[in-house]
Amino acid sequence: MKRFLIYAVKILIVTGLVAIALDGLYTAVFLRSKNRGKIETVFNSEPQQYDVIILGSSRANNHFVSKMFEDKGFKTFNYGMSGGHLFEASLMLKLMIERKYSIKNVVLEADLNLSNDNESEGVSAKFLPYIHNSEVIKDHFSSQENFNELYYIPFYRYIKYDSKIGFRETYKIVTHQTTNALDNLGFYPLKKHKNGNMKNNIVNLNPLPHNKYYEEIKNICKANNINFIAVMTPMCENVTGMNYFEKVKKAYPEIHNYENIVIENKYFSSCGHMTDEGAKMFTARILKDFFKK
Template sequence: MKKFGLHLLITLFILFLASLLLDVAYTKVLSTSSSRNKVEHVMHSKNKNYDVVIMGTSRANNHFVTELFEKKGLKAFNYGMSGSHFFETDLMLKKMLDNQFKIKTLLLEADLSVCNENRDEGTTARFMPYMHGDATITEHIKSQEDYFQLYYLPFYRYIKFDNKIGLREVLKVLKNEPTNVLHNKGYYPLLTTKSGKMKNDISTLKPIRNRYLEDVKKLCAQNNIQLILVMTPMCENTKGLDYFEKVNQLYPEIHNFENVVHDDNYFSSCGHLNDAGARMYTQFIIKELKL
């Protein structure tokens, strides 16, 4: 029995040591990468000056054409991230401010994300390699139920988020494999239009007083950033479009531009404009908001 106990302790020690070494190795590789996604781009950027910073989900990433802002003489970048929620947007803004970004106007897409305070696993994963060395990230993650495991268990975060920061991503970083995430100053154009009649159902969504959106508002006020909140278009054949009116009742300061573009020919999918639709919408935004 004693021999079994000794073998068990040795095995556990070896596993712990292996986990610790793998954690250090993965962190070293992934935290040095600076251009494969927008999170690491911000983490490795200092003293940026922008007239307009765009943030939000894919409905920001695909809907705001950075080039059109720049043609108006505005230095801009689209930091919208597909799948993200306000949980990650709030943390991203905190890191921009930590890194001395000077932002005159934050244009934030605030519609479908208003209904939840959950984290997006894929986007949150991008912050994990920096967790132990960054107090802002650590403090932000403390609200999560699995904070203890993420912070204190070696290599747990890389197993948990293997799909985004696992071995495949480590190898891509080591090979210096490029991505197109930062092309077009962060704007990602959707060039196709879905055939047939588009439809969607958002009738189950219920807007809430979102604590992470509230924190973004507070950060902007504290740092003299003009915050412009907007809703972006959805195809006409969507069940539950009154959701946008409910958001407006809760947050009257959010501009409801959901119906600015409504022809299906300008949509790639029911919730995302194609490039032509995005250009039409961006031109409207620039003119309407007098940017």
């Protein structure tokens, strides 16, 4: 029995040492990644100066044409993240401030995601390689139920989110494989598809009366003298429950409602995402209303 216990302890020690070594190796790789995604690019960047930063979900990523801002003389990048929630948008802004970014305007897509204050695991996982290297990332995750496992157990986060930050992603970083996430100044244009889902039902969707992460973004902007512009972006003409946007306006009167600026189905790839043509029409209106020179 004694020999078995000694053997078991040795196995645990070896396993722990291997986990620590792998954790350090993977983290070192991510600390050198600059060309695969928006999160690691910000984390590993030097201080930047921007006239306009765009934050939000895919409805930001696909709707704000960065080049149109640049053509008007505003240095811009679209940091919208497909699948992301306000949890990730807030953390992205915090990370920029931690990295000493100088930002004049933040444009936030704030509509459907006001209905929850949850993290999007698939997106938030991409912040986790840096949880020991950034106080804002550590603090942001500290309220999550699995924080202790993510922070204190070596290599746990890489195993749990293997599909996002595991071996395959590490290999692609090491072999300098790029993605299109940084193309078009962060804007991702969509095309019209015959099989696009052109129906949506948001009848049961309700904005939270106090969305924690929306308020964080607003307060960060105020504390850093950043002009904060929150907008609701368009949806197609086949949506059921469009009074959701009226609910948002009632709960958050400072958010500008642009859900009906573009409504024709021909300008949408799917009911919640405009095509490149629709995005250009929408962006032109945003520029006209908020960015006159």
